[in-house]
Amino acid sequence: MKRPKPVILDISEHQSPEKLNYGQLSQELDWVIIRVQYGSWHQDRFFETHLERFRAWNIPVNVYAWVRGIDESDMIQEAEDFYRRAKSYQPSFWWLDIEERTMGNMVKGCEVYRQRLKDLGAKKVGAYIANHRYQEFGFSSLATQKYDGIWLPTYGRNSGNYEGANPTATSVYDLHQYTSNGRLVGYNGPLDLSRLASAKSVDFFTGNDSINQSSYHLGERVQITGIYESSRSQVLLKPLRTQGRITKIISGVANPYLLDEGMGWVNESVMSKIGDHQYQVKPGDTLSEVAQGLGVSWQRLATLNQLANPDLIYPGQMLNY
Structure with missing residues (x-):
């Protein structure tokens, strides 16, 4: 051969x-x-x-x-x-x-x-x-x-x-x-x-292919809809959390992004970027009012911030948007 x-x-x-x-x-x-x-x-x-x-x-x-x-x-x-x-x-x-x-x-x-x-x-x-x-x-x-x-x-x-x-x-x-x-x-x-x-x-x-050559970057926070057990897995699993931080990126694999040093692996089809902007909740705020003021939906705020009860926010709380 x-x-x-x-x-x-x-x-x-x-x-x-x-x-x-x-x-x-x-x-x-x-x-x-x-x-x-x-x-x-x-x-x-x-x-x-x-x-x-x-x-x-x-x-x-x-x-x-x-x-x-x-x-x-x-x-x-x-x-x-x-x-x-x-x-x-x-x-x-x-x-x-x-x-x-x-x-x-x-x-x-x-x-x-x-x-x-x-x-x-x-x-x-x-x-x-x-x-x-x-x-x-x-x-x-x-x-x-x-x-x-x-x-x-x-x-x-x-x-x-x-x-x-x-x-x-x-x-x-x-x-x-x-x-x-x-x-x-x-x-x-x-x-x-x-x-x-x-x-x-x-x-x-x-050496010509950078390990970090990606539209996402180390340390970036992302929203996810699913997760994989390994960088090569094809079985999509339900994540324990809906967001995480990228702690490793490799090239040439199906799922190149590792979240939170072992939470699981993801690819760009199941992830989206979370903005770095934050809003501090004030006394009397409701989620819907905050969302309206920020120009986003209350559902997005609830999802981004993993709010189990959208009606429950408290003064001083930092909300990502």
Whole structure:
């Protein structure tokens, strides 16, 4: 079968720079994912050379780190070391390589790692999770929804080509590493190759598609008529509340907006903007009189402000309109 496009290569110190022809490889690639560390204590010997050489040939770069934290504080330290080592290269995506059980609750530990990277300034953080360890470690589509990308390996016959063998742990993933035996001009040896396996664009991973490119913005309050359990869900649910604040935006998914750090996910078909204007209720005000004075319907005011009893407002209350 033909090699899938885009061509995505991941490399580490196991591919020595002296054996790589970066110019030839760059003619074959769309982007490269470079290992920075194996836990905190082992910095990849050649990651800086790989980053500099591929950048010189205008190849977009992501970075990854093998996760080895033994508790939450150790996960935070690994995240800080990872960020410190790679930040000056401004990678467009940061990946956690999750293949080894190093603490009891790997889902929680890796979430601490992910959040620390975000706090430090990493805009997009994804997870590479061993297919055979995904469920063993407790991962699920719900547990991974905070990651900006999911990357899973499955090789099949591992012929070097993609032959249709896909990950089995979950159907929710963005990249698929389909071989560890790939061949590209510019290196005389086996290489890890991956393919794009979701609707997200190449630009989303390579830095040309801003995570916040949207008609809505982080921190904006919105009115909603329905909500989804995940960014990829197609099942519309009844929301617990009719409004919320956008706390995360991702691209390339059906429901790109996360409300209130976990209330649920929405898209533009079920949401509308709430104005930033407020009115302070005065003694003797009624909702209908306030609405008339503001030029809106009392029903809209009741809905925007989640008034269970429209006849009950009180002096000093702030009404959104």
